[in-house]
Amino acid sequence: MTVSLIIATYNWPEALLLVLKSIENQSVLPNEILIADDGSREETKNLISAFSKKSKLNVIHIWHEDQGFRLAKIRNKAIVNAKFEYIIQVDGDVILHKNYIKDHIKNAKKNSFLTGPRVLLSKETTITTLKNETIFFNPFSKKIKNRFNAVYFPLVNYFIDSKTEPIEKLIFKVRGCNMSFWRNDLLEVNGYDEQFTTWGREDSEIASRLIKKGVGLKKLRLAGIQYHLHHNEQDKNNIGQNNAILDKNKSTSSFWCENGIVKENK
Template sequence: MKPSFTSSLVISTYNWPEALSLVLKSVNNQKILPDEIIIADDGSSDETKDVIEMFKGKLKSPLIHVWHKDEGFRKSVILNKAIAIAKGDYIIQADGDCILHPLFVKDHLSLAEASVYLYGSRVNIQKHYLKTLFENKKIRFGVFSKGIKKRTRTIRIPLLSFLYKKSTKFSKKYRGCNTSFFRKDFIAVNGYNEDFKGWGREDSELALRLHNFGIKARRLRYKGILYHIYHNEKSKDRLEINNEIEQNTITNKVTWCKNGIESYLNEE
């Protein structure tokens, strides 16, 4: 049963159409679909656009492509742009290298709650398995599947998920590739901080501001499962600067970032 509120699934991507194709295939396999799917594209080439166009005819929910010019890693910016145009009351966020369990969307919606954000973990698909993964276009995994690690995270037992309660504390287990929140809570803290350039801390800093604002966290365990496809690590040349931004949020209990989603909302 779908909830009374509407939802948007926002998937960030950058120049990996082969992976995005599997992700969208897994979206098409959801038991409950979101009301819309938005691809937040951080400057990919036309190959990614071609994949998205192909899936527009397959998915039962609207598929929207939000793109901007490639000027380096600007994930915060493209996610703000995507969520600014989102029509859903509730945002479910995943990455374009994460294959969704068939009940991923349903699980997030089932525990959605005002003034609470959800976060789940990820099962890792290993490097040696990538050739098989892409050749077979595999999107289904279980605890005994080949090519994965952290395999206990594939176990879905909904009753056990209720052992994990709401918390006022930020968890280091938080991952932006598996999270969800009410759009109004995201807007209340001005979304992602666009001062973040390059990889690192943009997701955790958002969660910290949500906590500072009074939003609680709830861990999705034994529900909300996804599978992260191995890739080489992104450059961490901006990590020290990004760490300083995050530390300022912690020290000064920042709730609002200066450069966030607000400017795109004013364009409406």
């Protein structure tokens, strides 16, 4: 299987560096890394350039101008530019377990997509992690939250099947920072809905359309682990607006997104 790893980032190069270092440490490497950059300043570009010169990883920087929150749009650009059959998607503030990519590959099946767990690092641990450029954690690491998510026992996933219904129970179980898909499935639902221009629900919305298409969702357990750096909470003032977009799209029978990768009537 060939893999494109997409990393979403915005103006946090120190965190992005740790993500990249954790990818270098993977037991199975991706065929390419696409950094989906939602308009970061020059510091991020410089970090990516410096890292690429030293690393054997194939890193591609996908950038557009900062015009506010356009995560859906920059992810769509990365999907279009991805060259390989399977896409693993993470955020630029997570450190990956050494078998993260291996776990997603092992559990990938046709007509299914995956979402995995995350371990939350405390503010104090995050400060130390950034300072020391730490990329190694375990269930006994100090000051981590939801510690059970750090337990690694991937064999349990052989007994878990993907599910296609009911949508209401499944779509809120996904985490956009830890998902993987077949690229063709993403193209056939037309990628992310670019109506989402503030934080929240874009991951649930694309999950609902994949499920409507008949693509099952499998939630990884005790595998596909990532450690999430602490940061201030996103602005949720517009979550009602995003819920309305999600509810409207869920109410239709179509799994095609009109405002996605392909723009209809535009």
